[in-house]
Amino acid sequence: MQTHSNKNFPKTSSQQGDGLQTDQTKPAHRVRSDTPFYFAFVVISGTYLLLLLAMLLADAGYMFQEDSPQVLNREWSEAHPWLAIAANNPIVAALSDDNIQYSIVLSLVSCTITALLSLFVAIPVGYLLSRHQFFGKNFVDAVFDIPIVLPPLVVGLSLLILFQYAPPSIREQIVYQLPAVVLAQFVVACAFAVRTMRATFDLIDSRRENVALTLGCNRAQAFRLVVLPEARSGILTAGTLAWARALGEFGPLLVFAGATRGKTEVLSTTVFLELSIGDLGAAVAVSLIMIAAAATVLIVIRTWGTNKLTL
């Protein structure tokens, strides 16, 4: 880290050399070193990063020390001992289970649907909240934050109660069925997306938009041509946040969508349920699968979204 050269700073009167000497005793301003600054920040960030990595490694370590289940059959194991060591572990056992495979597909698909729907809702809401003042805005603001504040089980219970008022034909299609999974995830994920989008739109100067309006656009065109492109990274953040939140959510799902294997069970539900029967090995295995899936998706989206390789 090099210190900035003094030429960026206004010259003191003693350096100007125009004969007007006023205070020649003041020394030249020296910029202090940046090392402590970066050191502190890196230490803090590094500690947190190490903590997260340590958690992951501990999980993996715990899982491998559990009794290894027989995934490959006997002859195969004996014929290929190295392959057997690699394959006979709880993760592979979990991955070869039909139900877990279905769970993975369901999690990925439903989280993506949730993220897209959340964006679809969060963009208008964020825009309106950001750009306009209206009577009761604080109240509306608070309402949008409710799903974040409520305990997840209450969200699920409230949805269940709500749908008891719906006519049975609709209710039977939704409660304990697939749409319930998406709905329950959506309610929570959208709240986060709304917050993010609002912050994004707050940061986008409305000047450019107004200029577009004076140039003959209506609101929709100004939004599409000016605001949206500028909000791209914010939208990406909101989308990935909603996706990640949806992946981790299980409280409302347990209550509203049930945990039917091969139908409404997602990875997060599997982890919780394996934990409650004391099968910590399986719970950790599925957790690691979840982490891997999430990391893959997030990396891919960020890479594709920002057009730069930031591995």
Next chain:
Amino acid sequence: MTISPIRISTRTHRFGAANSWVLLSCALLLVLGTLVAILFQHSSSKKPQTKVQELRMYCAAGMQKPLESVAEAYHQQYGIRILLQFAGSNTLLSQIEVSRMGDLYLAADYSYLEMARQLGLVEEVLPLATMKAVVGFQRGNPKNIHSLDDLLREDVRIVLANPDQAAIGRTTRQALKKTGDWSAIFKRVNDLGVFKPTVGEVANDIKLGSIDAGILWDAVASQYPDIETLEIPELADTATNISIGILSDSKHPTAALHFARYLASRDQGLKEFAAYGYHPIEGDAWEEVPQMVFFAGSVNRRALEPILKRFSEREGVEINTVYNGCGILTAQMRTLVDQGHGASSFPDSFMACDRYYLEKVEDLFQDAQDVSNVPIQMVVASENPKHIKSLQDLTRPGVRVALGQPEQCTIGVLSRRLLQAAGIYDQVLENNVVTQTATSSLLVPTITTGSADVALVYASDALAESDRLEIVPIDSPLALAVQPYGVARSSDRKHLSLRLLREISKSRHLFETAGFRWEFDNANLPE
């Protein structure tokens, strides 16, 4: 010279270029659509069934009329033909035993199906309706019959169904043997009357007038307008349960169950039974593919999953399972019930972690049966360093105790009950408890990691880590969690839920492998 006015174009629309909004929305819709399609396609990818054309049913002769009309209606709706074979209930049973072919067996009395079950011929049994034995004679009662003794008069010829062939015959014999009248009647029929192989023939004989009186089912009699009936005290105890059974040798059990459910449903098959004078039971509501809702405590999951899968595949039903801590499940149930909208989201059945929770919703359930139990034990580190031998040792100073949280998990509630009964709960809570966990599975780790000296856990939890722990049993009748299974009073699928209970009752080994002990009393087996 005219200057053509310059027209400033105020149009911002570009020709020849696609509207980006439209493009974006279409792309998004396409993506969404594909995802939704994947979702639904994946979830309904069940094994396709080989198309069933016809089912063979052995049907007791007395049920000919309602069965023919139901089979016809079923054929109209589903294109599957039911081949009906009529004979006396016992005759049919022999036929099934010999031929080992066919899909369904409908008998006039449940006892035949019980026999068939013991012979391994029948799997599921669905109750349908009841009938009673009565004396029948021509309308107008020309021979003036008012009691059993009138049947023994010289001028009265009587017909009975053969006790070894038809259910009515056997029922009559049983009833009259009890009152001591059988030998007289038997002699009478042998001398002056006739035995017929089926109840239909008995009815025909009475109708034709070739015979003066006979004993037959009240429902059958009501199908013949020329026959009048009389109830006599000797036949008071003859109510029978008409039931249909699925044969073990059936090649299409799911299709057979589909028809059996159709027959046994209150808005389809049973209506026909009622129309023909039978007394139908309260059956399940008809559903093509029933959607059962089953609430279960998460501890039961490991044992239940294979049972549910087997059951849903065979019956052709979908079971929506909701697992959670029992406290949350009971709260969910209360909420649904308090709303009182005939909530379809209320479970059809509930398997709790302990009786404590089923008792909380007792008024909503019926037919609760205990299925399994799991003892509660104390676990300590290997070698038992603090020498903990009994519950009283938990109060020793320096002993760190880990318990479940009573508000959040069943083990918490049961531990509290146990310690309160021993009179040490408050003391232990104040001085010795170091942690109260939210679920039972978090208790064993407190011992293996050394953060507590002793914990009260389920035996099944201790099983997994038994090499690193020592188990100290608790000597108390309260140190037991009993898992009951209850059927909801409000359910439209009570019989289906009872069949699920039967399936559960056959799976003792699954529970025992999962660390539970068997509690089910086979005497309580539902039909």
